[in-house]
Amino acid sequence: MEKKTIIWTNTFESFAGEISFSIEQKGKQRFLVISQRKAEIEGDPESRFIIIKPDELDGFMKLLYNSIKKDVEIAAQQSKISSEYLKKMKEKYGQNSHERWSKEEEDLVSSLYKKGVPISKISKQVQRSDGGVIARLKKLGFSL
Numbered sequence: 001m002e003k004k005t006i007i008w009t010n011t012f013e014s015f016a017g018e019i020s021f022s023i024e025q026k027g028k029q030r031f032l033v034i035s036q037r038k039a040e041i042e043g044d045p046e047s048r049f050i051i052i053k054p055d056e057l058d059g060f061m062k063l064l065y066n067s068i069k070k071d072v073e074i075a076a077q078q079s080k081i082s083s084e085y086l087k088k089m090k091e092k093y094g095q096n097s098h099e100r101w102s103k104e105e106e107d108l109v110s111s112l113y114k115k116g117v118p119i120s121k122i123s124k125q126v127q128r129s130d131g132g133v134i135a136r137l138k139k140l141g142f143s144l
Helices: 054-093 103-114 119-126 130-139
Strands: 004-014 017-026 029-038 047-052
Touching (some): 047 054, 103 130
Antiparallel strands (some): 017 029, 029 047
């Protein structure tokens, strides 16, 4: 009986569990093995295996490459849309729009709100949208 040798392997964790890629050899034949071990649900892990034979490898690699390429193109397009959206929001509401809130900003918004300053004036002062200020005040425990 011929012994199976692992030539290369790589494993990573995903939300779906552990996914492994390995190139294995049995005798003179090499093949790609893709396995997925799903995250345990109630102590019962489930595993799946896909074995790609040498005569199928070229087609599989083209399919994998095209899938990754398409995914990268979609991500690039989404990033472009996101950056254009962010630019418009910053032009409309101010440079702080869609940025992390600092402790100082939170303190300022709280203080102004407690003094009865209208939301529209607070939002202009901190360069954020009215909705952003309202959401932050709610997060800080204010009931509006």
